[in-house]
Amino acid sequence: MIRKAPVYSNLPAPSPPPMPSHANAQEVVVSAQRVNPTMQNVPMAIATATSAQLEDRERYAGKDVAGIFAVAQQPVSTFSVDVDTGSYANVRRFLVQGQTPPAAAVRTEEMLNYFRYDYPAPEDRNRPFSVSTDMALTPWNAETRLLRIGIKGFDLKREQRPPVNLVFLVDVSGSMYDQDKLPLVKSALSLLADRLSPRDKVSIVVYAGAAGIVLEPTSNPAYVKAALDCLEAGGSTAGGQGMELAYATARAHFIKGGVNRVIMATDGDFNVGISSDEGIEAIVKKNRESGITLTTLGFGQGNYNEAMMEHVADVGNGNYAYIDSAIEAQKVLDEEMAATLFTIAKDVKIQIEFNPSVVKEYRLIGYENRALAEEDFDNDTVDAGDIGSGHQVTALFELVPANAKGWLPARHFDANRTPPGSPIAESDLAWLKLRYKLPDGDRSMLIERPVGASLARAAGQPHGDMAFASAVAAFGQKLRGDKYLGTFSFADIRRLAGGQQGYLREEFLKLTGLADRGAAAPAN
Incomplete structure (x- = not known):
């Protein structure tokens, strides 16, 4: 059923016009050219439904968990940034309603990027990012390390x-x-x-x-x-x-x-x-x-x-x-x-090249549907994610040091094996590059910097923001059934996150509790 409704124009009246009364039901297609400040029929229907008894037919496009890569064979990882957050809120909806979210609904990168972290702010709008890196021991695997890449976008003032x-x-x-x-x-x-x-x-x-x-x-x-x-x-x-x-x-x-x-x-x-x-x-x-x-x-x-x-x-x-x-x-x-509406950079891509003398194997946690080919990084015609004012992007890599036991079996031929690790003090761990375009630009610009091996030397147990980011990443992986977490439990995730302040982080702790109990009760 259809009713008429007014088309309000930008008039100087101090208050909005009164609501329309119901009209005879009809369904009218309004032409795309018909944009004028007059009354017109529009397809706003009077509801006749009385319940939400819909068949459960939600649709998701989940990807398989990203695999492991040997640095000797594939040293470069390339992916688009992602500032979406919908997966986290949707996962929360399932848990609060006492349901386990389908694995395909969980995108770990969106869960990571739902939260704000203490990244330094950039100072120049024309170089609209700060880039920071840090490293910690992996809470769920004593043989590996976690490398965090943090990007913070320039925050436009209102004026x-x-x-x-x-x-x-x-x-x-x-x-x-x-x-x-x-x-x-x-x-x-x-x-x-x-x-x-x-x-x-x-x-x-x-x-x-x-x-x-x-x-x-x-x-x-x-x-x-x-x-x-x-x-x-x-x-x-x-x-x-x-x-x-x-x-x-x-x-x-x-x-x-x-x-x-x-x-x-x-x-x-x-x-x-x-x-x-x-x-x-x-x-x-x-x-x-x-x-x-x-x-x-x-x-x-x-x-x-x-x-x-x-x-x-x-x-x-x-x-x-x-x-x-x-x-x-x-x-x-x-x-x-501001982050939702005001783009400060478009087609933002990240590429990192690992040093085989320092890193044996790696995996990117999340970003499965953001993967790019290595050659896409320098190709300005390849579309990638945009970043809004003040947006943050977080990416976590789990790394196997060169001399540690890895996930992959050893290769038979010497030429196919990872070279023996060199003293970590003598090498950079990786080379990090970001490519982006300004909102009104067609040619990309490049930011690049080394990731020092000193991060690996100084790696300790995660604390502060790094601990919380690690906990969120573990939570996403656990909900997806990621085999690389081993026996790391929801209780372990909650302990790793630790005492948190702020509504959203406190809510995260409650959600881990719901998941730990099989999501059998609503959150308070």
Whole structure:
């Protein structure tokens, strides 16, 4: 069922217009060119669903745990950065509800990057990263070491932020009826509306069985919240049509030199029109070249299509988050709003070359779906992850020292074996490189530096942030069933994390407890 709703324009009125009354049900496709400040029919349906009894058909695109590499045969590891955090929030949802998350839903790098660490801040916007490294003994393997690479992005001050042209693309189909879906979407996007400046513009596009424009561009938060407030759920899901209209709206109000972004809020359950992952990806890929990026916000359960949500955000040069609560909405859209919206570098790649005289074997923990070929590092046409204002990226490598017992069996022929280790004081452990482009650039720039072998000499038991990062990495691996953890338990992970301050880190300790008890009880 469909009702009429007003299209609010950027008028000087001090308060938003009254909510519309229900109209005769009809379903109307609004043309992408039809963007004018008048009343129009849009596909906002009056909900008829009474329960969320949906078949459990959540979709994930998990990858196998990354393997072990011998430095003598493959000394270089190359991967794209990842600033998504959706996996951690989704895993939390499972545990709090007394369920074990499917292994495919766990991406260890997103769990690591959910948290903030004490990395030094960069000083120059034109060299927008600080890069730090440290090393510790591996808590779950006495024969190995953990190398941490930490990147912190330049944090734009409010006066440095460019103007914003946002299009909220909201799924109002019947599958969005539940309290953890459309009602949470409305409150979450209202938070973001309150953070925008008078220079910024927000439009709202909705889709169910068809797509329509609910709100013309406005800088008035009251108009945004009033338009959100009148949304109701019902009908099928023409996601592809909604995306086409959202991108057309963003193009029509494009801000040169500003941030032009579509923010899609949905459970990803597309079932009308262009609904395949490939079809949606084609729409996003076509539009990213025009400078319009995409953030995806996932909601709900039972029919949640996380595989699509995470992938299209990557294709759209944006980011992906899963919103399971009002607290998570505040984290993503309020406290970390600048990181979510303002890109400081794009196509960011990391490459590290290990010294076979110091390192025998290695494995990268997580980043399985971010792996790149070695030759992709210098190829500026290869897409990689973007980093927002103040974003952090953490990567952990587990290393076998040259003279230690490794995971891999010894090779028969001398030429195929790792060379004997040299005194560690005489060598660098690795050579680290980062390649990135500035937001408006087409040619990449390079940061490179040695990783001194002194880190290995000084490695001790992890403490502070390193201990917590190690615990989070272990937690992700444990939930995935990673064989390299051995007998390291959830209780061991909790002890490694230690006493933590701050809501999010304290919550992590509770989640390890839930997992340790088989996720049999909700968190307090």
